Amino acid sequence: MAMEPYRxxxxxxxxxxxxxxxxxxxxxDSIFGRIAAVDERTKSFITVMRETAMVEARKADEAxxxxxxxxxxxxxLAIKDILCTKGVRTTCGSRILQxxxxxxxxxxxxxxxDQGAVIVGKTNMDEFAMGSSTETSYYGxxxxxxxxxxxxxxxxxxxxxxxxxxxxxxxxxxxTGGSIRQPAALCGxxxxxxxxxxxxxxxxxxxxxxxxxxxxxxxxxEDCALLLSAxxxxxxxxxxxxxxxxxxxxxxxxxxxRGWKIGVPREYFIEGIDPEVLxxxxxxxxxxxxxxxxxxxITLPHTEYCLAVYYIIAPAEASSNLARYDGVKYGYRSPxxxxxxxxxxxxxxxxxxAEVKRRIMLGTYVxxxxxxxxxxxxxxxxxxxIKRDFEEAFRRCDVILTPTSPTPAFRIGEKTDxxxxxxxxxxxxxxxxxxxxxxxxxxCGFSGDGLPIGVQLLAWHFQEGKLIQAASAxxxxxxxxxRRPAL
Amino acid sequence: xxxxxxxxxxxxxxxLTDSKIFCGCSTKFGATPNSHTCQICxxxxxxxxxxxxxxxxFTIKMGLATHxxxxxxxxxxxxxxxxxxxxxxxxxxxxxxxxAEDGWVDVEIDGNKxxxxxxxxxxxxxxxxxxxxxxxxxxxxxxxxxGVPLIEIVSRPDIRSPEEASAYLRRLxxxxxxxxxxxxxxxxxxxxxxxxxxxxxxxADEFGTRTELKNMNSFRNVQRALxxxxxxxxxxxxxxxxxxxxxxxxxxxxxxxxSMRGKEEAHDYRYFPDPDLVPxxxxxxxxxxIRATLPELPVEKRERFARExxxxxxxxxxxxxxxxxxxxxxxxxxxxxxxxxxxxxxMGDVLRxxxxxxxxxxxxxxxxSALAGMIxxxxxxxxxxxxxxxxFEEMYRSGKGPEEIIREKGLVQITDEDALxxxxxxxxxxxxxxxxxxRAGKQKLFGFFVGQVMKATGGKANPALVNELLxxxxxxx
Numbered sequence: 001m002a003m004e005p006y007r008x009x010x011x012x013x014x015x016x017x018x019x020x021x022x023x024x025x026x027x028x029d030s031i032f033g034r035i036a037a038v039d040e041r042t043k044s045f046i047t048v049m050r051e052t053a054m055v056e057a058r059k060a061d062e063a064x065x066x067x068x069x070x071x072x073x074x075x076x077l078a079i080k081d082i083l084c085t086k087g088v089r090t091t092c093g094s095r096i097l098q099x100x101x102x103x104x105x106x107x108x109x110x111x112x113x114d115q116g117a118v119i120v121g122k123t124n125m126d127e128f129a130m131g132s133s134t135e136t137s138y139y140g141x142x143x144x145x146x147x148x149x150x151x152x153x154x155x156x157x158x159x160x161x162x163x164x165x166x167x168x169x170x171x172x173x174x175x176t177g178g179s180i181r182q183p184a185a186l187c188g189x190x191x192x193x194x195x196x197x198x199x200x201x202x203x204x205x206x207x208x209x210x211x212x213x214x215x216x217x218x219x220x221x222e223d224c225a226l227l228l229s230a231x232x233x234x235x236x237x238x239x240x241x242x243x244x245x246x247x248x249x250x251x252x253x254x255x256x257x258r259g260w261k262i263g264v265p266r267e268y269f270i271e272g273i274d275p276e277v278l279x280x281x282x283x284x285x286x287x288x289x290x291x292x293x294x295x296x297x298i299t300l301p302h303t304e305y306c307l308a309v310y311y312i313i314a315p316a317e318a319s320s321n322l323a324r325y326d327g328v329k330y331g332y333r334s335p336x337x338x339x340x341x342x343x344x345x346x347x348x349x350x351x352x353x354a355e356v357k358r359r360i361m362l363g364t365y366v367x368x369x370x371x372x373x374x375x376x377x378x379x380x381x382x383x384x385x386i387k388r389d390f391e392e393a394f395r396r397c398d399v400i401l402t403p404t405s406p407t408p409a410f411r412i413g414e415k416t417d418x419x420x421x422x423x424x425x426x427x428x429x430x431x432x433x434x435x436x437x438x439x440x441x442x443x444c445g446f447s448g449d450g451l452p453i454g455v456q457l458l459a460w461h462f463q464e465g466k467l468i469q470a471a472s473a474x475x476x477x478x479x480x481x482x483r484r485p486a487l
Numbered sequence: 488x489x490x491x492x493x494x495x496x497x498x499x500x501x502x503l504t505d506s507k508i509f510c511g512c513s514t515k516f517g518a519t520p521n522s523h524t525c526q527i528c529x530x531x532x533x534x535x536x537x538x539x540x541x542x543x544x545f546t547i548k549m550g551l552a553t554h555x556x557x558x559x560x561x562x563x564x565x566x567x568x569x570x571x572x573x574x575x576x577x578x579x580x581x582x583x584x585x586x587a588e589d590g591w592v593d594v595e596i597d598g599n600k601x602x603x604x605x606x607x608x609x610x611x612x613x614x615x616x617x618x619x620x621x622x623x624x625x626x627x628x629x630x631x632x633x634g635v636p637l638i639e640i641v642s643r644p645d646i647r648s649p650e651e652a653s654a655y656l657r658r659l660x661x662x663x664x665x666x667x668x669x670x671x672x673x674x675x676x677x678x679x680x681x682x683x684x685x686x687x688x689x690x691a692d693e694f695g696t697r698t699e700l701k702n703m704n705s706f707r708n709v710q711r712a713l714x715x716x717x718x719x720x721x722x723x724x725x726x727x728x729x730x731x732x733x734x735x736x737x738x739x740x741x742x743x744x745x746s747m748r749g750k751e752e753a754h755d756y757r758y759f760p761d762p763d764l765v766p767x768x769x770x771x772x773x774x775x776x777i778r779a780t781l782p783e784l785p786v787e788k789r790e791r792f793a794r795e796x797x798x799x800x801x802x803x804x805x806x807x808x809x810x811x812x813x814x815x816x817x818x819x820x821x822x823x824x825x826x827x828x829x830x831x832x833x834m835g836d837v838l839r840x841x842x843x844x845x846x847x848x849x850x851x852x853x854x855x856s857a858l859a860g861m862i863x864x865x866x867x868x869x870x871x872x873x874x875x876x877x878x879f880e881e882m883y884r885s886g887k888g889p890e891e892i893i894r895e896k897g898l899v900q901i902t903d904e905d906a907l908x909x910x911x912x913x914x915x916x917x918x919x920x921x922x923x924x925x926r927a928g929k930q931k932l933f934g935f936f937v938g939q940v941m942k943a944t945g946g947k948a949n950p951a952l953v954n955e956l957l958x959x960x961x962x963x964x
Contacts (some may be wrong), residue, residue: 097532100534102526103526103531204533208762210762237535239765323575323577326569326576329574
């Protein structure tokens with residue numbers, strides 16, 4: 001029996017569409033069949049867009065027939081519910097946006113549509129991307145396809161689970177402190193956070209504007225390269241996007257890494273890391289060495305401040321970004337309110353969840369008069385030092401290799417009562433956001449319990465090509481047994 | 488005790504760009520509510536601002552015109568507060584790195600020059616407008632104004648009286664309008680002012696506690712509000728009380744100020760650099776390029792007019808009130824070579840007719856070339872100055888040229904000696920008694936005969952010639 005289309009990667013499906021072995025409508029049908037079969041268990045999606053997707057799929061088939069198909073034509077993709085989709089409800093995982101229908105498409109969504117992609121749905125996420133487990137969503141908890149008792153990581157847990165569970169060929173997520181890389185690691189797939197400014201943030205509902213970046217979740221590194229090429233580039237609608245040419249990232253796939261220097265930062269190999277994670281990551285270093293790369297021990301001296309700096313800057317920006325949810329123009333408005341102040345207070349009290357409120361309060365506090373210098377200003381200064389650490393380190397190596405997450409997926413509810421423990425699960429990913437550098441996570445092994453483990457590679461600004469090159473070398477030579485979650 | 492008044496002003500001026508500061512929406516005033524909006528100025532989730540370059544350019548212009556230092560790297564900051572007319576819950580403004588700093592303007596009070604310092608000029612976005620339904624339970628929000636570019640000009644506390652405040656405001660207003668970066672319309676809110684005011688015993692070094700005054704929408708109201716507030720503070724202090732630091736609203740109808748919010752209710756705006764906008768880099772080349780486009784400013788123009796045209800400072804002041812008026816005048820002078828006569832006509836009839844209809848000089852039906860043509864006809868003796876008044880009125884009403892009107896109405900001055908002699912003879916024949924008296928020595932009657940001749944010729948007679956011929960006729964029996 002031929003392989004079910006939903007199992008395919010983007011490049012595999014693309015080939016079959018081109019050969020005429022499959023139609024985009026077949027692929028979409030297969031995906032919706034799969035969603036119907038498993039999403040009740042994974043809860044990857046907030047909104048499934050079957051009707052519009054089938055229309056897009058038929059259009060894609062026409063384009064392919066008339067020879068106008070591109071690399072993404074007819075490919076079923078899922079979008080994190082933090083990205084605005086014109087005419088399709090976009091909730092950001094929050095009650096406060098339960099009825100918000102954007103009047104416009106995010107730049108990345110428009111780019112995908114223009115390239116003929118078929119958008120199958122909007123995926124679940126931690127409320128306003130604040131979380132590492134997708135447990136803070138107003139729309140329920142997404143489950144890890146490898147073990148339904150466990151979290152998929154977060155905040156882009158829905159996008160990661162949907163790819164791992166074959167509910168789409170690939171998806172987009174957003175990463176503010178690890179929200180793509182950590183769930184990618186925990187779900188056994190590839191996830192990349194590009195350089196800050198590489199992908200337009202226009203239409204991405206802001207959490208922490210100086211840290212947020214959109215990136216792909218894919219089944220393999222080649223797909224990652226392909227999807228990144230499709231969404232990257234300068235956007236005149238976005239002041240912080242950078243006008244640097246977008247290379248064909250796919251051309252880095254399979255390239256030799258002989259003579260490369262792999263930086264291993266001693267600050268990232270600390271106590272508290274799960275021994276199985278440590279072993280799998282060490283094994284990855286060995287694989288790269290066997291391919292002719294050299295291990296270089298490096299130091300990133302300000303690493304210990306990353307978490308503190310992040311939990312000042314991100315909530316500060318969030319407290320301002322989330323001020324617009326006031327019940328005036330769109331979104332949730334409390335029916336109970338008698339006057340203006342009460343409308344604000346009740347709408348926000350009822351519309352936001354506990355973690356979001358916690359961060360708004362933190363952020364408001366650190367920005368308030370008398371505390372700004374001690375917190376926000378100081379954190380910004382330390383952020384510069386963290387960036388300098390990387391600048392220094394990349395003089396000595398091509399890429400940096402670290403674990404993505406200190407542990408494999410933890411159990412649902414395990415850390416919900418202890419925000420600090422939850423925050424620690426991003427300890428290895430946060431620094432890349434603070435420094436604005438790109439990072440990728442890819443599978444590097446499994447725990448004894450059969451849970452995926454991820455390894456993270458980091459590179460200097462706009463060196464996504466290097467990440468693809470190193471990740472693809474690792475992927476092809478690591479000899480990890482191809483496994484799929486048993487759903 | 489004698490008190491000294493200390494005033495600092497914050498002026499908000501809307502910039503005359505076609506589109507808003509961070510999106511492409513129109514800035515036009517008076518449109519249907521919420522028709523000039525998009526997802527960006529409405530602060531929808533996910534939108535991002537992109538800076539309108541014209542706003543920077545206009546602000547640099549104002550900075551240069553007020554002798555400010557232009558900072559090479561300017562940072563936008565978020566000013567956070569909740570209000571229904573502020574769709575993002577924060578206003579994009581500038582905080583510790585504004586575009587322009589440390590400037591000044593000179594004002595004249597009773598003929599004395601006084602220099603008022605400017606602390607800073609920064610760019611920001613305007614908020615929307617609330618419309619309160621007096622009858623119903625709802626208020627409405629119009630977001631058309633949201634995102635219209637503003638500059639805020641903050642003065643030093645150098646102002647010592649309400650008159651100085653008013654003079655300073657007029658000077659800023661004049662410069663903004665001259666630069667063509669603001670329409671200066673106070674009623675529509677294009678030019679708004681808040682005032683910080685305090686008093687202190689004459690000779691004291693420390694400032695007194697200040698109040699902030701808002702809601703003054705005309706030069707006159709600013710002066711009235713300040714006068715009231717100074718008196719109020721004196722009254723409080725002399726009554727043994729203390730001035731409280733607070734924001735007070737001017738009530739135009741009552742002619743008083745009343746408390747809006749106290750210091751403890753003051754907002755903590757939690758300013759921080761806006762991460763959605765990159766710092767604006769302004770290099771010397773850009774500044775110089777803009778400097779080269781600056782027009783001659785009112786003060787310079789005033790001095791040049793007095794010097795170059797030899798007209799009184801008062802005339803120079805009136806004629807430079809707006810750039811268009813100054814241009815009208817200069818064009819008239821260029822075409823006539825008669826600066827003082829041109830000044831009399833422009834300041835006299837031209838402005839009188841326009842003011843009666845509340846029209847701007849740009850809309851004058853009489854063009855500088857038509858006016859100059861008429862002045863030249865007076866100079867040539869084709870028409871008398873008196874007839875010219877009539878010609879001007881007709882030019883204004885019909886928009887026709889002076890020659891055409893003179894021809895149509897037969898207003899050409901009579902310089903034909905025979906015709907005049909005939910008229911004189913008729914007048915003398917009709918008034919034999921007066922002729923008798925004149926010849927008997929009653930010289931005063933000469934004016935009577937001139938008047939009669941003018942009347943007989945419908946005012947068209949050349950007055951000088953009439954004088955000459957009349958004298959001759961009367962002295963030769």
